[in-house]
Amino acid sequence: MAAPKTRSAAKRPTRTSTASARASTASARASTASAAPAVPAWHVAPDRTKAWKRLTALARKGRSMDLRKAFAKDRTRGTAFSTEALGIHLDYSKNLIDRATMDALFALAAECGVEKHRKAMFAGEAINLTENRAVLHVALRAPKGAVIKVDGRNIVPDVHEVLGRMERFADAVRSGRWRGHTGKRIRTVVNIGIGGSDLGPVMAYEALKDFSERAIECRYVSNIDGEDFYEKTRDLDPAETLFVVSSKTFTTIETMTNAQTARAWALKCLKSPAAVAKHFVAVSTNAAEVAKFGIDTDNMFGFWDWVGGRYSMDSAIGLSTMVAIGPANFRELLAGFHDMDEHFRTAPARRNLPFLLALIGLWNRDFLGCETVAVLPYCQYLHRLSAYLQQLEMESNGKRVQLDGTPCRWQTSPVIWGEPGTNGQHAFYQMIHQGTSPVPCDLIAFAQPLHAVGSKEGGEHHDILLANILAQGEALAFGKTPAEVRAEGTPAWLVPHRTFPGNRPTNTMLIERLSPRMLGRIIALYEHKVFVQGSIWRVNSFDQWGVELGKVLAKRIIPELSGTAPSRAAHDSSTNALIARYRAWRGR
Ligand code: F6P
Numbered sequence: 001m002a003a004p005k006t007r008s009a010a011k012r013p014t015r016t017s018t019a020s021a022r023a024s025t026a027s028a029r030a031s032t033a034s035a036a037p038a039v040p041a042w043h044v045a046p047d048r049t050k051a052w053k054r055l056t057a058l059a060r061k062g063r064s065m066d067l068r069k070a071f072a073k074d075r076t077r078g079t080a081f082s083t084e085a086l087g088i089h090l091d092y093s094k095n096l097i098d099r100a101t102m103d104a105l106f107a108l109a110a111e112c113g114v115e116k117h118r119k120a121m122f123a124g125e126a127i128n129l130t131e132n133r134a135v136l137h138v139a140l141r142a143p144k145g146a147v148i149k150v151d152g153r154n155i156v157p158d159v160h161e162v163l164g165r166m167e168r169f170a171d172a173v174r175s176g177r178w179r180g181h182t183g184k185r186i187r188t189v190v191n192i193g194i195g196g197s198d199l200g201p202v203m204a205y206e207a208l209k210d211f212s213e214r215a216i217e218c219r220y221v222s223n224i225d226g227e228d229f230y231e232k233t234r235d236l237d238p239a240e241t242l243f244v245v246s247s248k249t250f251t252t253i254e255t256m257t258n259a260q261t262a263r264a265w266a267l268k269c270l271k272s273p274a275a276v277a278k279h280f281v282a283v284s285t286n287a288a289e290v291a292k293f294g295i296d297t298d299n300m301f302g303f304w305d306w307v308g309g310r311y312s313m314d315s316a317i318g319l320s321t322m323v324a325i326g327p328a329n330f331r332e333l334l335a336g337f338h339d340m341d342e343h344f345r346t347a348p349a350r351r352n353l354p355f356l357l358a359l360i361g362l363w364n365r366d367f368l369g370c371e372t373v374a375v376l377p378y379c380q381y382l383h384r385l386s387a388y389l390q391q392l393e394m395e396s397n398g399k400r401v402q403l404d405g406t407p408c409r410w411q412t413s414p415v416i417w418g419e420p421g422t423n424g425q426h427a428f429y430q431m432i433h434q435g436t437s438p439v440p441c442d443l444i445a446f447a448q449p450l451h452a453v454g455s456k457e458g459g460e461h462h463d464i465l466l467a468n469i470l471a472q473g474e475a476l477a478f479g480k481t482p483a484e485v486r487a488e489g490t491p492a493w494l495v496p497h498r499t500f501p502g503n504r505p506t507n508t509m510l511i512e513r514l515s516p517r518m519l520g521r522i523i524a525l526y527e528h529k530v531f532v533q534g535s536i537w538r539v540n541s542f543d544q545w546g547v548e549l550g551k552v553l554a555k556r557i558i559p560e561l562s563g564t565a566p567s568r569a570a571h572d573s574s575t576n577a578l579i580a581r582y583r584a585w586r587g588r
Contacts, residue, residue, distance in 0.1 A: 037129040039403045042113035051108035058101050059367035065096040067477045083351050086339050086521050087512035094477040095505040105359040117535045124150045128542035135542050137311035141337040167327040181275035182239045189218045191320040193246030194254045198222040200313025203388040204321045207381045210450045212324040224254040238269040245282045248309050250289035283316045308542050310391045329516040336520025344528040354528030364440045365414050375418035378445040378469040386418035396530045399539035412537045422468045440505040445469045448513035476504040563588035
């Protein structure tokens with residue numbers, strides 16, 4: 001592997017080691033420097049580039065583009081605007097693009113210094129400027145012999161040391177060597193975490209269920225709503241249950257509250273505080289808080305502040321994933337991530353999957369004015385993919401100021417949403433086909449089913465599934481003209497209702513087969529897509545200050561609701577009235 005040797009960064013991230021993951025008490029930590037960090041000169045604002053101006057001019061043509069005509073005019077369009085790498089065939093030909101658009105988009109990436117930014121990330125530079133941190137999720141999947149330095153020190157051995165500990169633990173749980181306090185085997189692993197400490201593990205558990213040890217079930221408690229904890233534990237035997245408390249900071253109120261509840265729930269049955277050691281492990285960067293909670297740090301799996309929460313599913317945060325699918329499959333998952341890292345790092349932009357997805361997305365967002373993107377996997381195993389991508393994309397690039405603090409003069413993250421096909425077809429596709437707002441879609445399908453269910457005569461399920469995804473791409477692109485509708489004998493008054501405008505942009509990703517390795521490739525593809533877009537939008541894709549205010553206000557309101565503090569009517573008239581109503585209904 002050719003992991004880049006790095007030079008020491010000018011702004012050095014905090015160094016942490018496996019054994020001594022440093023405590024961090026705040027969920028987000030600002031750089032302590034009083035002066036704003038310098039934004040590299042090559043990090044050019046997109047609207048200052050020649051390419052942006054060219055794209056603005058091209059957008060007029062793009063908005064009125066007719067895909068029927070484009071395909072008729074260029075018989076090679078389907079293959080010309082397709083590429084394939086690592087078993088992923090990406091067809092982006094059904095977007096409102098032409099060669100000039102693509103040339104300008106690649107020029108935009110070049111003018112905005114995306115390649116330099118990418119190099120800086122892989123080199124461990126502190127590109128997370130507002131938190132003065134390196135961004136090195138790519139180190140989590142670097143092979144053993146790789147060298148990636150932070151502050152002059154190779155961090156890859158630390159990563160592999162934690163992986164080794166995770167493997168020994170996962171093997172012990174899976175084999176039954178790890179026993180609960182009363183000597184029973186562990187039957188259920190309950191991950192307690194939220195956001196990046198939940199969405200990735202849930203998504204991966206669901207995606208890779210077919211590769212999992214079915215004798216051990218994983219469940220995920222995230223919501224502060226007690227109903228989540230209640231429902232996930234109501235039928236469990238504490239003697240057979242292992243809790244993985246996952247929190248980068250170990251201060252997140254939802255996770256800490258659920259973890260306290262879990263401890264009380266377990267000890268109510270198991271009686272002795274000694275049971276905690278057999279039924280609770282922690283995944284965190286904050287050893288001090290883990291110890292304070294009462295979990296032996298021997299039962300803690302660390303990671304580092306250079307891993308963002310939403311980029312952490314392949315760190316120790318993936319412990320429940322590893323217990324489910326086993327260490328060998330988890331290594332495959334990491335290898336898949338690494339495959340895509342290398343592709344992203346080395347493939348020319350025109351054949352680089354993350355570049356292509358990012359540039360097409362940016363075209364749709366900034367030049368064609370699309371406000372949302374639907375991610376539509378035609379694969380039931382991927383039913384949590386869009387929820388996962390919501391955090392990845394929207395928490396990363398949902399920003400309104402540039403790296404230097406000045407406002408963005410362009411649009412940033414679209415809304416990401418979606419559900420698996422074909423279910424969505426019978427729910428919201430109506431709007432995608434005939435609504436007033438175009439919704440670009442990522443259509444994702446696997447050529448090989450994991451289970452070829454159904455007889456050939458009756459139609460194999462998978463063929464029907466694939467026929468549907470292809471049909472949707474066709475229908476969205478080419479629609480149905482009023483003349484075609486009339487030719488079917490439709491009465492004139494009904495023609496507008498039955499007309500499909502077409503020209504609705506889609507990417508189709510046809511992928512060989514779902515496997516742990518392929519899942520790693522897919523997730524890394526989206527991670528790097530987000531990187532390229534954030535880089536061009538000139539935002540910090542690696543902080544999340546926007547989640548702070550609500551947390552602070554909620555802390556202030558909690559005692560007013562619970563009645564431990566008088567309702568001070570200190571809020572606005574709307575919030576005051578809602579607090580009063582709540583207290584009245586709760587008899588407080
Ligand atoms: O509130 C947002 C957030 O900070 C996310 O970025 C993060 O993934 C999530 O909360 C959970 O944080 P932690 O892992 O520290 O509990």
